[in-house]
Amino acid sequence: MADMGPTNPTMRIATSGLRAQQARMRVIAENLANANSTARTPDGDPYRRQVSVFAPQAVDGGQGVRLARIEPDKKDFKLSYDPGHPAANADGYVKMPNVDSLIEALDLREAQRAYEANLNVIETARSMEMRTLELLKK
Numbered sequence: 001m002a003d004m005g006p007t008n009p010t011m012r013i014a015t016s017g018l019r020a021q022q023a024r025m026r027v028i029a030e031n032l033a034n035a036n037s038t039a040r041t042p043d044g045d046p047y048r049r050q051v052s053v054f055a056p057q058a059v060d061g062g063q064g065v066r067l068a069r070i071e072p073d074k075k076d077f078k079l080s081y082d083p084g085h086p087a088a089n090a091d092g093y094v095k096m097p098n099v100d101s102l103i104e105a106l107d108l109r110e111a112q113r114a115y116e117a118n119l120n121v122i123e124t125a126r127s128m129e130m131r132t133l134e135l136l137k138k
Contacts, residue, residue, distance in 0.1 A: 008125050008126075008129060009059065009060035009061070009062055010062075010121065010125045011121075011122050011125050011126070012059050012060055012064070013059045013060070013062045013063070013064045013121075014118040014119075014121040014122045014125070015064075015118070015122065016057055016059055016064030016065050016066060017064065017065055017114065017115075017117075017118035017121075018115060018118045018119065018122075019066070019067075020052075020054055020065045020066055020067050021111045021112075021114045021115040021118065022115065023052065023067040024052040024054075024067065024107075024111045025108060025111045025112070025115070027050050027051070027052045027070055028104050028107050028108045028111065029108075030050060031049050031050060031099050031104050032099070032101060032104050032105075032108075034046075034047035034097055034099065035047075035097055035099040035101050035104070036096070036097070037097060038085065038087045038094055038095065038096060038097075039087045039095060040086065040087060041086075041087060042086075042087055042088060042089045042090075043089075044087065044095075045077065045095060046077060046087075046095050046096055046097045047097040047099070048072045048073060048077075048097065048098060049072070049073035049075070049097060049098045049099045050070050050071070050072060050073065051070070051071050051072075051073050052067055052070055053067070053068050053069050053070070053071055054066065054067060054068060055067075055068035073098055075098045076098060077095040077096060077097065077098050078095070078096040078097070078098065079093040079094070079095060079096065080093065080094050080096050081093055081094075082094045
């Protein structure tokens with residue numbers, strides 16, 4: 001039997017945000033893991049930074065979010081002078097990934113905060129439901 005998730009529409013909308021931000025954090029982690037990778041040959045390209053693209057998602061008459069796709073970042077690769085490197089070109093430059101660790105760290109923090117905000121929405125909605133049940137029992 002498939003998991004239907006929360007029954008409260010507010011919780012389902014927030015859950016869509018949790019899933020989207022979780023996927024975004026995985027993409028950021030992959031970018032960070034490959035920030036220093038290079039091509040194996042002088043004419044090859046190194047790892048290209050990936051970017052998460054979100055799209056709206058209808059959830060119970062509300063607006064949730066989903067990860068629509070992951071796109072490569074079109075920014076140029078960085079060049080590093082290292083003539084002894086196997087991937088160095090004729091001028092001694094090695095193409096480095098277009099990943100900026102500072103940008104990735106900032107993106108990760110933003111994704112974490114969005115994730116936490118969605119968790120807070122779920123916890124608040126659950127607390128309100130429980131309080132409503134308590135009031136109905138009286």
